[in-house]
Amino acid sequence: MLKLKNLSHHYNNQSRNIKISVLEKINLSINEGEFVSIVGKSGCGKTTLVNIVAGYIQPTGGSIFVNAEKVITPGKDRIVINQAHDLFDWMTVYQNMRLVSNDDNDINKYLSMTRLSEFADAYPYELSGGMKKRLSLARALVVDPKFIIMDEPFNSLDYQLREKLQEELLDIVRKSKKTILFVTHDIEEAVFLSDRVIVLSGKPTQIKKEIIVSLPKNRDSSIRDSMEFIHLKNIIKSEIQEVI
Amino acid sequence: MATKWISVREYFKLMATFIFTKHRAQDLLIKLSSILSVLLFWHILLILVFPANTILPTPSEVFIALLDIVTKGDIFAHVFASLIRVVVGFLIATFIGVGLALVAGYYKKVGIFLNPLIEFLRPIPPIAWIPIAILIFGLGNTSAYFIVFMGAFFPIFTNSFFGVNSLPAIYENVARSFEIKKSIFVKEILLKFSLPYIFTGLKIGIGMAWMSVIAAELIGAQSGLGYFIQLNRLLLRTDNVIAGMILIGVIGYVLSWLLLTVEKKIIPWGNRK
Ligand SMILES: Nc1ncnc2c1ncn2[C@@H]1O[C@H](COP(=O)(O)OP(=O)(O)O)[C@@H](O)[C@H]1O
Ligand SMILES: [Mg+2]
Numbered sequence: 001m002l003k004l005k006n007l008s009h010h011y012n013n014q015s016r017n018i019k020i021s022v023l024e025k026i027n028l029s030i031n032e033g034e035f036v037s038i039v040g041k042s043g044c045g046k047t048t049l050v051n052i053v054a055g056y057i058q059p060t061g062g063s064i065f066v067n068a069e070k071v072i073t074p075g076k077d078r079i080v081i082n083q084a085h086d087l088f089d090w091m092t093v094y095q096n097m098r099l100v101s102n103d104d105n106d107i108n109k110y111l112s113m114t115r116l117s118e119f120a121d122a123y124p125y126e127l128s129g130g131m132k133k134r135l136s137l138a139r140a141l142v143v144d145p146k147f148i149i150m151d152e153p154f155n156s157l158d159y160q161l162r163e164k165l166q167e168e169l170l171d172i173v174r175k176s177k178k179t180i181l182f183v184t185h186d187i188e189e190a191v192f193l194s195d196r197v198i199v200l201s202g203k204p205t206q207i208k209k210e211i212i213v214s215l216p217k218n219r220d221s222s223i224r225d226s227m228e229f230i231h232l233k234n235i236i237k238s239e240i241q242e243v244i
Numbered sequence: 245m246a247t248k249w250i251s252v253r254e255y256f257k258l259m260a261t262f263i264f265t266k267h268r269a270q271d272l273l274i275k276l277s278s279i280l281s282v283l284l285f286w287h288i289l290l291i292l293v294f295p296a297n298t299i300l301p302t303p304s305e306v307f308i309a310l311l312d313i314v315t316k317g318d319i320f321a322h323v324f325a326s327l328i329r330v331v332v333g334f335l336i337a338t339f340i341g342v343g344l345a346l347v348a349g350y351y352k353k354v355g356i357f358l359n360p361l362i363e364f365l366r367p368i369p370p371i372a373w374i375p376i377a378i379l380i381f382g383l384g385n386t387s388a389y390f391i392v393f394m395g396a397f398f399p400i401f402t403n404s405f406f407g408v409n410s411l412p413a414i415y416e417n418v419a420r421s422f423e424i425k426k427s428i429f430v431k432e433i434l435l436k437f438s439l440p441y442i443f444t445g446l447k448i449g450i451g452m453a454w455m456s457v458i459a460a461e462l463i464g465a466q467s468g469l470g471y472f473i474q475l476n477r478l479l480l481r482t483d484n485v486i487a488g489m490i491l492i493g494v495i496g497y498v499l500s501w502l503l504l505t506v507e508k509k510i511i512p513w514g515n516r517k
Contacts, residue, residue: 074420090436090513100422123513
């Protein structure tokens with residue numbers, strides 16, 4: 001279980017010598033095997049939250065627990081798929097994988113799962129945006145982390161590709177049985193992927209609402225047109241917009 | 245009359261090849277004429293304006309001198325002496341410069357400690373070290389290695405250090421998440437990321453090294469190309485002096501070209517910084 005307990009964070013603005021409060025008293029538990037999305041407007045503190053969970057920055061209040069054990073440093077148990085480009089440009093696809101794993105069987109397994117086997121010898125600059133994200137995912141999967149944290153991974157991609165990658169991601173998550181914390185500003189994306197959606201809003205950002213997505217586990221894009229799906233989208237939209 | 249017409253497409257294709265090849269040929273012609281015009285100007289100046297001149301040789305005399313020293317072969321001992329000094333000094337500068345940059349990039353405090361020293365020593369031209377080098381190491385190879393080192397070290401270190409410091413924080417974070425070992429981090433991430441910057445330093449450094457060795461040999465050596473042109477100046481063999489200068493230019497160019505070739509081989513992911 002991944003647990004965020006009373007998590008608060010503020011940045012110090014040095015030029016104006018003031019504190020800027022970003023997150024306030026976030027409490028959240030994610031169980032093994034769950035796919036949980038956090039939705040919030042851009043600039044609300046999602047990446048800050050990811051950085052704290054990953055151990056890249058220390059929160060100014062509260063703590064992170066993995067199975068009741070407090071964590072303060074980054075580790076293989078929580079791998080982040082960053083919002084920004086995080087592949088090593090001077091390594092081929094295979095070398096990027098090899099840096100984190102010694103097991104060629106595993107490497108091949110996850111490269112094939114993410115449909116990258118044919119590109120093992122390509123450099124990241126030769127890959128499309130979608131392929132880069134799939135490689136980040138394969139690299140995360142190969143170290144078998146307890147949790148994978150994804151920070152707006154499909155943000156920079158066009159609409160059609162996003163939908164395709166979302167379906168692929170669901171498929172891979174089902175196969176690998178991973179626990180995912182998925183961060184996005186895209187409401188539809190959150191509903192489509194998740195078992196549970198956490199809505200962030202307010203200033204400073206707090207958890208506004210928690211919504212259980214009671215759609216079947218096996219989903220494909222056709223579900224986007226269902227009444228239930230549209231209904232959930234509308235609920236979340238109104239929750240986010242209520243507080244401006 | 246059987247006029248053979250070609251299609252419009254073929255015509256454009258032909259035109260394209262014509263313009264393209266013509267351009268390249270033109271460029272080459274312009275390049276050649278730039279050298280030729282200088283040689284011609286030099287020749288005419290000596291023959292027409294200074295007919296009484298006995299010091300400066302004409303281009304053709306220099307060409308003959310160049311052929312002469314190359315065919316006779318005694319120049320190669322000097323070329324070899326200079327090259328050895330450059331290679332030794334440059335390699336030492338590379339190892340220490342890159343190594344120190346990596347250490348200073350990894351341990352930020354070391355970087356802060358080194359910064360004032362580097363900034364103080366960097367503006368001192370390598371030739372200003374010659375007197376002190378001769379005092380300490382005497383007239384010999386060690387002095388030359390030292391001068392070459394002084395010439396090459398600063399561009400290599402400063403560029404490498406800049407590269408190491410430009411490592412995006414995200415790569416450090418990824419390395420921490422995946423619990424990558426220190427030694428692997430330094431070798432596979434820090435060093436490899438910095439290679440394009442390091443090569444920028446090496447390319448400037450090899451030029452500085454070559455200039456420095458010639459300067460060192462002009463003053464304190466018994467062999468080498470710098471010594472060769474100095475000796476021929478004393479012998480009033482100006483044709484040999486200029487022939488030696490031309491060799492220095494050509495070898496300097498070849499050294500830079502070699503590094504560029506190595507760089508292209510070592511950095512296959514494209515120099516995209
Ligand atoms: N290192 C930082 N120093 C100061 N302010 C920051 C820093 N990082 C982010 N912020 C501010 O914190 C807020 C939240 O940023 P971020 O977590 O990136 O939001 P999101 O990922 O939801 O778009 C923004 O207003 C941003 O300007
Ligand atoms: Mg963000």
